[in-house]
Amino acid sequence: MEQLAERAWRPHQACEDYLSEFRHCRSFRNHFHHYYTYGTAPSCQQWKEDYHNCRKWESHKLAEAKDALQKSERRRLEEQKNFTPVWKLRQAPPGDWHRPLD
Amino acid sequence: IPIMTYVSHTPPFVFHHVFSKVYKDRHFSCEDCDGTVSGGFDAATSQIVLCQNNIHQQAHMNRVVTHELIHAFDHCRAHVDWFNNFRHLACSEIRAANLSGDCSFTNEVSRFNFGLKAHHQQCVRDRAVRSILAVRKVSQEEAQKIVDEVFDSCFKDHAPFGRIPHGNKDAKFAYREYMNRDRYYANL
Numbered sequence: 001m002e003q004l005a006e007r008a009w010r011p012h013q014a015c016e017d018y019l020s021e022f023r024h025c026r027s028f029r030n031h032f033h034h035y036y037t038y039g040t041a042p043s044c045q046q047w048k049e050d051y052h053n054c055r056k057w058e059s060h061k062l063a064e065a066k067d068a069l070q071k072s073e074r075r076r077l078e079e080q081k082n083f084t085p086v087w088k089l090r091q092a093p094p095g096d097w098h099r100p101l102d
Numbered sequence: 103i104p105i106m107t108y109v110s111h112t113p114p115f116v117f118h119h120v121f122s123k124v125y126k127d128r129h130f131s132c133e134d135c136d137g138t139v140s141g142g143f144d145a146a147t148s149q150i151v152l153c154q155n156n157i158h159q160q161a162h163m164n165r166v167v168t169h170e171l172i173h174a175f176d177h178c179r180a181h182v183d184w185f186n187n188f189r190h191l192a193c194s195e196i197r198a199a200n201l202s203g204d205c206s207f208t209n210e211v212s213r214f215n216f217g218l219k220a221h222h223q224q225c226v227r228d229r230a231v232r233s234i235l236a237v238r239k240v241s242q243e244e245a246q247k248i249v250d251e252v253f254d255s256c257f258k259d260h261a262p263f264g265r266i267p268h269g270n271k272d273a274k275f276a277y278r279e280y281m282n283r284d285r286y287y288a289n290l
Contacts, residue, residue: 010285030268083256089181094121
């Protein structure tokens, strides 16, 4: 039963989406924007690896491929949060957001 | 030109991310403004002000709406003390300059700011300082100091895009990521 659930796991996006991210990352336009923003070339290899792992999982259900993909996505998520916020996040939107104007 | 036309040209997912829903009749106001100001976000009334006398091109309008929506987004998702906390103000201005296209290569060139290597960051710093000076009575040095203090943190905060959208493709991919998010978190 557990094995069934394991094998039912799907990556959060289609494998082709990883490939399109890789291609976009490697494009001249993206290189230009990355250099203009950071002064360095972008690193795109991870998208390619994720694509291959995605395909390995979809075709052969290899556990290592799934683990590698999940690890990569978690790392990507952590990178996005890799800063100390200057403000406190809200639990709910501001109460007066829809307050009628006079 | 009716506001709805302008609004429909902005990336639609930005509206969805402001988890307080945005209604054009309530949250947008077209006004005549002083000087060369293009727009603003009024936290007291929860309104985005668009300066109809200073915006003459669609591309400019798109950029201003995106810029102000980022302020609105910050207002909705965080306790931003716009009036008393200059670090908060600076942070939102850094994010708005960073993520709205204000500092694109083309826009900078049109301002005769010719820079390439990591110039985007310099532009974001400068425009954040300018934005602070436009709304608060502080000195240039003070504004610069506050921007420098919070820059590293705020420049990295790419919410809600997950990346700096440099063009339509970036925006499209960011939207795709957003649409996949429920499946995303379930699968990690």
